[in-house]
Amino acid sequence: MASQSTASGNGPPRLELRGITKAFPGCLANESVDLALRPGEIHALLGENGAGKSTLVKIVYGVLRADAGEVLWEGQPVSIGSPAEARRLGVGLVFQHFSLFESLTVAENVSLGIDHKEPLDLLSARIGEVSARYGLALDPQREVHTLSVGERQRVEIVRCLLQNPRLLIMDEPTSVLTPQEADKLFETLRRLASEGVTILYISHKLDEIRALCDRATVMRGGRVVGACDPRQETARSLAEMMIGGVLAEPKRAAGGKPGEPLLVVDHLSTTSDDPFGTDIRHVSFTVHAGEIFGIAGVAGNGQAELLAAMSGERLSPTDAAVRIGGEPVGHWGPSRRRNAGLAFVPEERMGHGSVPEMSLADNALLSGHGGQGLVKRGLIRLDLVRHAAETIIDTFRVVATGHHAEARSLSGGNLQKFIIGREILQQPKLLIAAAPTWGVDAGAAAAIHQALIDLAEQGVGVLIVSQDLDELFAICDRIAVLFHGRLSEPLATHDTDVERIGLLMGGLFDQPPDEAADQSGRTHADPA
């Protein structure tokens, strides 16, 4: 391997960018960026949200055109006019936001994304082969709308790998994987690199970058501000390089006494309409005022179903299965629950938590049309709505051109700050957030965590559903694990560790006593 890298070190770089500049109205996204990627290296691209990484990737992938600068592939100047041309050169991209058709199957989606068409059954076989080889379990016949976020990402990765790319760009690939899955992916990536594939790796998980990458390029404000060997750095020094300042760690004042129960979920069971969905079975837990309660679990274990039952997008079979502040709300829709003091941050920020095509002002109204007086007798009070959006932008330091900016023009982390800010500023009694810092950079994640902690300290009950154990351990008071639609007993964070929770995530927990009681009750009832 060492000899290979020295040999390729003498040849031209796989991809070289010289003086790439790209301006958007109101911002200079890339300013004379130079970057050279050698064959067979795993190269990290680091930077805060809005540092210009996504723009640079879009230019390499032919989605955007640079205003100035040169792109060289294997030493030859090229003009990449479209993603199809990029793919023909050998560039593969795993997107941060998925580009999949919901109503088509995995195999059909893969077929649409590759340029050399082949019969679907043949393709399905190849998908099975590649996914088995790289430990990315996937059923080619499943429809994408039935897949969890984690599974969707596997589709994107497999789609790329099927095309035997020479340069693989991974944008936040592990943010939805379990630690074990991530390790497996790293094995895959290392193998690909040893086969001579160049990997451009974008992630906010600095420990991962230190473990995986050979070189790192740091961007800030659209420019390259440094390069380093991540193995020689600490996570903190990398983060501070990105931010260009000192990193503030979220602080949780320990030992606060939990207040009265705010959210009580009492033997909630739901049956999924979706044949591939997960049924929620006898889930019970309580979130108290001033407490941050975490629900861990691998994607696809009933998180989506549980969250829909919490938000009111799906009604519960009995009214009393979900209670907010003592009030049974199981049969209430989202608006009524919101008026009862619930705020909700969905997992998918584009197209669920926000309308991508609408302005930030409109998106402030999306969940704020209820209690804040933004609507009077059916008429929208535009000045108040704009002011509400500006307040969110200012308070949560959202990088945007203003309240008129379309939601889709924001980077993932900035949009998430906007959505969380929108929900917090509605002064809820109870906040439910799914994957609050998925794909969000270190600085923004710290700000979001701090905001959630501050909220709990003001006496708000906070429920976090996340796959990110670091996140849950950093901010939660108690953690429970969701597996196959069942919830483990909650554990106090200071009494447990990542290992224990990791085992629970694999399904190693005893049947909850109340379900056993319920089942014995059923056997008694059956003869009657």
Place this chain on the structure above:
Amino acid sequence: MPIRLEPRGEASVAWVYLTPVLAVGLTVIAGGVLFAALGFDPFRTLHAIFVEPLTSLYGLTELGVKATPLVLIAIGLSFGFRANVWNIGAEGQLTLGAIFGGGLALWFYGQEGPWLLPAMILAGAVGGALWAAIPAFLKTHFNANEILTSLMLTYVATQLLAFLGYGPWRYPDGFNFPQSRMFCYDATMPLLVPGTRLHLGFGFALFAVAGGWLLIARTLIGFQIKVIGLTSAAAAYAGFNRNRIIWFTLLTGGGLAGIAGLSEVAGPIGQLVPSISPGYGFTAIIVAFLGRLHPLGILAAGTLMALSYLGAESAQIIIGLPLAATGVFQGMLLFFLLACDVLIRFRLRLGRPVPAAAVAKSAEAGA
């Protein structure tokens, strides 16, 4: 040689609004070529179609008469189209509006008063809304496709009107024509310009434009319509009720189509006849999209479409162009609009994907 469509990276905002103009320009050019091929002088014909009707007060007011139903209906349809509710049956709702409102005029013939016309307008709106309530009910209860149900109900409505015209509502002294008696003075639309046919309905159309703008831009229900049309998951998250929007958009669209139908029979026609509309309900679909579902755009598009009706009549009278030219013209307009829409978002590429592959090959050879 294969032709491929490749997505453009960024769609130009300016072109989104310029394409309707471009489509009109292309229609005029293609129309000119067509007329020349048919042996007519293209410039004289285009002059007869696009300029002649605008040279007199009568022509200008006729433009308003023809635009009235188109704009009224298209405004109503645009609410539904924004929310992905595809009401294709405005023609039927128009017919029911005419039957309900016109029926009231016949029922109270001889005991009229100033209350009669407002009551007829209300009845017209109710009739159209009731007809649209059928697809709304079927959609919300059985998830039946509203495109099919609303379209099929159009033919039921036409048959119902014919039955009434040939049967119970036929005027006995009408020389056996399948028509009702003429409505009395209190049951007809007041004229806005004396000596012409421009009637109060045109005022309603302008009112609908203003109201439509207010609804979409300034009200919560308009916001709900937009969110549901763009992202249904976000609408569910926000707690917007999809069924309520289906009912609202269909009833509003049906009601406006009903008023349009009533305005026709109580306006230029003055009685119930078996054929009250030259397909206004269908042309309004083109008008709604040509106007980009925006109220002001719809006003402009409705006026343009009205001009194509008038122009075809004028060209028929002046140079003997067949009346079918109207249909061809309108069809071309929609065709060019859709084609231009595709071309703003995609670029055409001829032939095989040569450049990148060649570069890659040479790069491989070099390495």
